[in-house]
Amino acid sequence: MESKRRTERRKDALSKERIVENAIAILDAGGETALTFRALTARLATGPGAIYNHVANKDELLDAAIEAVIVRALADIPESTRPHGAIRAICLGVFDAIARHPWVGAQLSSKPWGAAVLHLFEAIGSRLAALDVPEAAQFDYASALLNYLLGLAGQHAARARLVTRDADRTAFLEALAAQWAALGPENFPFLHRQAAHLPEHDDRDQFLAGVDLILAGITATTRGPVRGTTDSTSQRITPFR
Amino acid sequence: MESKRRTERRKDALSKERIVENAIAILDAGGETALTFRALTARLATGPGAIYNHVANKDELLDAAIEAVIVRALADIPESTRPHGAIRAICLGVFDAIARHPWVGAQLSSKPWGAAVLHLFEAIGSRLAALDVPEAAQFDYASALLNYLLGLAGQHAARARLVTRDADRTAFLEALAAQWAALGPENFPFLHRQAAHLPEHDDRDQFLAGVDLILAGITATTRGPVRGTTDSTSQRITPFR
DNA sequence: ACCTGAACACCGTTCAAGT
DNA sequence: ACCTGAACACCGTTCAAGT
Numbered sequence: 299m300e301s302k303r304r305t306e307r308r309k310d311a312l313s314k315e316r317i318v319e320n321a322i323a324i325l326d327a328g329g330e331t332a333l334t335f336r337a338l339t340a341r342l343a344t345g346p347g348a349i350y351n352h353v354a355n356k357d358e359l360l361d362a363a364i365e366a367v368i369v370r371a372l373a374d375i376p377e378s379t380r381p382h383g384a385i386r387a388i389c390l391g392v393f394d395a396i397a398r399h400p401w402v403g404a405q406l407s408s409k410p411w412g413a414a415v416l417h418l419f420e421a422i423g424s425r426l427a428a429l430d431v432p433e434a435a436q437f438d439y440a441s442a443l444l445n446y447l448l449g450l451a452g453q454h455a456a457r458a459r460l461v462t463r464d465a466d467r468t469a470f471l472e473a474l475a476a477q478w479a480a481l482g483p484e485n486f487p488f489l490h491r492q493a494a495h496l497p498e499h500d501d502r503d504q505f506l507a508g509v510d511l512i513l514a515g516i517t518a519t520t521r522g523p524v525r526g527t528t529d530s531t532s533q534r535i536t537p538f539r
Numbered sequence: 540m541e542s543k544r545r546t547e548r549r550k551d552a553l554s555k556e557r558i559v560e561n562a563i564a565i566l567d568a569g570g571e572t573a574l575t576f577r578a579l580t581a582r583l584a585t586g587p588g589a590i591y592n593h594v595a596n597k598d599e600l601l602d603a604a605i606e607a608v609i610v611r612a613l614a615d616i617p618e619s620t621r622p623h624g625a626i627r628a629i630c631l632g633v634f635d636a637i638a639r640h641p642w643v644g645a646q647l648s649s650k651p652w653g654a655a656v657l658h659l660f661e662a663i664g665s666r667l668a669a670l671d672v673p674e675a676a677q678f679d680y681a682s683a684l685l686n687y688l689l690g691l692a693g694q695h696a697a698r699a700r701l702v703t704r705d706a707d708r709t710a711f712l713e714a715l716a717a718q719w720a721a722l723g724p725e726n727f728p729f730l731h732r733q734a735a736h737l738p739e740h741d742d743r744d745q746f747l748a749g750v751d752l753i754l755a756g757i758t759a760t761t762r763g764p765v766r767g768t769t770d771s772t773s774q775r776i777t778p779f780r
Numbered sequence: 781a782c783c784t785g786a787a788c789a790c791c792g793t794t795c796a797a798g799t
Numbered sequence: 800a801c802c803t804g805a806a807c808a809c810c811g812t813t814c815a816a817g818t
Contacts, residue, residue: 515756
């Protein structure tokens with residue numbers, strides 16, 4: 299746990315860790331498109347070939363970068379929290395991490411078998427196991443939560459790709475709302491109606507509403523027999539959260 | 540009176556529609572990476588510059604391709620179906636469309652403001668409006684369903700990126716299961732335990748389970764605080780309640 | 781007005797040559 | 800063993816020149 303400070307290494311030393319950290323810095327500063335081997339080698343004052351001594355290719359580099367961010371986000375979740383609260387905390391932690399590093403969203407949703415998603419799946423699934431969710435359903439439910447998370451992650455990443463500054467966010471939403479409003483109520487009644495709510499809505503609240511919705515579905519379906527369940531020994535969940 | 544052999548139609552005239560259809564064919568045959576302007580111009584027997592007379596850039600081309608696929612998928616949904624069944628049908632329609640065109644998944648999840656997602660959002664949202672969902676919550680709930688859909692879409696696309704043939708799918712899942720099993724039960728108890736279920740699970744069933752879970756959450760929360768009385772989570776819709 | 785294709789400015793990756 | 804950087808095989812996009 300405790301890392302003792304060692305003497306500062308020379309800056310010249312190239313290591314996977316240092317490469318990954320610099321990659322993260324580039325991604326944070328300039329977004330997904332900013333990370334090129336040329337930008338990375340310029341920052342590290344070396345040649346492109348040097349990177350390949352520590353990392354197999356760009357894919358592995360991105361995997362390592364995203365895993366570092368996600369592991370850090372999950373580390374903040376207190377172990378003691380009850381399942382429902384823990385799942386909320388995990389989802390929120392990932393949401394906030396993506397808000398800080400939008401490029402993570404794109405990688406998360408486009409590489410769902412990577413190490414980062416593994417950590418997420420485990421974190422969510424183990425909390426579901428602590429609920430009364432039957433084992434056969436744990437996989438499906440964890441997958442539902444995870445996919446919701448990945449979908450939103452991709453959405454954030456996509457928006458960040460064309461909206462860099464925070465000030466542009468409301469401008470973007472207003473432009474989108476105008477586009478929706480212009481769609482015409484006969485073909486797009488729902489979007490036309492919801493256009494007004496678009497600029498005022500809070501991303502974080504909406505995200506949490508979705509998490510709670512799925513959690514509500516989980517408690518609703520695990521509690522009573524879903525349909526034709528003959529298991530008479532199904533336990534009840536405490537009605538209070 | 541037009542003679543049918545009035546003009547000797549040299550080659551098919553280049554048009555945005557024809558470009559898009561050929562792009563879809565290339566994408567279906569070779570996946571996302573196969574669509575290049577060089578491959579497209581070779582197929583159309585023209586130069587790369589000719590494409591730009593009908594399409595602004597590759598992004599617009601992909602947008603048009605994905606919209607064509609999604610609109611076709613949504614066209615199969617009967618208008619008369621009741622809300623719950625319609626939402627299930629929409630989600631399944633998109634799922635099957637992605638199964639046929641895996642590249643659609645990547646585009647859907649990485650361009651969530653595009654025309655295709657607009658159609659999806661409208662289709663889902665308008666059905667929610669037909670339920671008892673209050674207007675303020677319609678946006679959140681439609682967004683939850685949509686994000687779940689996008690998350691799974693990205694997952695399918697990612698898998699298709701490295702598993703082209705259908706026979707390789709089980710091999711991929713078995714390799715992934717072996718990887719999970721090897722993770723060690725002390726650090727990854729959930730994944731270690733679930734590894735056995737991974738190869739046998741059916742993607743479509745699991746997808747539908749997630750949709751039903753969210754729908755269950757919707758009925759549970761719109762009906763008031765979670766109680767044990769909800770029962771309409773399956774494909775059967777009870778005519779009265 | 782539409783098409784052609786060479787050319788441009790990138791990109792990830794490789795590899796012989798250095799230390 | 801690790802680093803260097805020119806070179807390679809791509810890519811999307813442009814544009815002067817054709818029809």
